[in-house]
Amino acid sequence: MNLDTVIKEIKNNKKLPNLKFEIKERTEAFTKHLFYTLFDEDTEVEENIKKLGQEFETLADLVCWKPNTPCRNIWEEYIEKLPEILQKLNADARAIAENDPAANSVEEVCLSYPGFFAIAIYRLSHEFYQFGLPLVPRLMTECAHNLTGTDINPGAKIGVPFFIDHATGVVIGETAIIKDNVKIYQGVTLGALYVDRNLRKLKRHPTIEDNVTIYANATILGGETVIGANSVIGGNVWLTKSVPANSMVSHTPQINIKNTAQHE
Structure with missing residues (x-):
């Protein structure tokens, strides 16, 4: 089989026109920026909320390939949920710090506890899941899964506070x-x-x-x-x-x- 034939066969077997790994890469970057915006003291909130909105518009255009799915409209409703999500995550972090004898501070929990990171990304993705946003919620929790070994489906319903110890x-x-x-x-x-x-x-x-x-x-x-x-x-x-x-x-x-x- 010559090279031209190989290339033709590969093209013929690429059957999913909407399968773009750009979606995964952009979701990973978006997830990191969102986490930093909520927790990192040096990440300015107003400026980054605007940047996140732009990143989300690009993601929405990539994942909402089915007709009549106006995904961009979700963003304004989503950001209204962020203060409540952050309150829940602060409660999660405090509960871990107060109950785990190995924890020395809430800062340590947020920076180093894989269970907390997995919970944070779950809570941030769950609201997108609730809105019916395709693909992005699952890819967000896969970011946490890859980093922590903790697999939480964004559709799960989880109360407050929640503590996953050791996580893996x-x-x-x-x-x-x-x-x-x-x-x-x-x-x-x-x-x-x-x-x-x-x-x-x-x-x-x-x-x-x-x-x-x-x-x-x-x-x-x-x-x-x-x-x-x-x-x-x-x-x-x-x-x-x-x-x-x-x-x-x-x-x-x-x-x-x-x-x-x-x-x-």
Whole structure:
């Protein structure tokens, strides 16, 4: 096969005219600028809100290729939500700083905690998801996923405050509901019982009520699964059924310890 034929075959198999990696790159830059505008003391707010508006217009034109989707109109409504989003994130950061003995300040939380960054990008993307903006919300949370190992779908509904400790390996599905003052550790999955395209419009991820703690590597599956308020879910637990309020759920594998040192 000669070079001309190879080029022709590649062109023939590029079947998605709207698949432009510029969308991903611009979303990543937009997400960073948005985060800095809300948190960085040296990033001037008024000037950057204007710049963000321009960046958003470019993104909207790229992702809204279907007819009758006036995505540009979302921006003015979105920026009205930013003060409320920032209040929620400040509450998240304070809760982490006040409850984690390893945290030395709220500044440390905002700068170095991957769980906080993942929550921040989730909250910022969730409002775009609510407005029905295509692609951008998911690409925003993928920015956080790539940097933190934490995968929160922008469609999830998450109360305040929320704390993900250590963060790596956490998965929170699109229809999950997490209420107020919930704390989860690394490796936790809030997922669906199985994957089927017919479940697209249905609730398929669990509900976590107020004041629940879920320890490392616990897996909780199913749209009808509810973890009752004030419950503690231990590490490595696998749940597909609801748990009443004030429960303690644990997984206790048998562990054998043998002293292999030789005795005289």
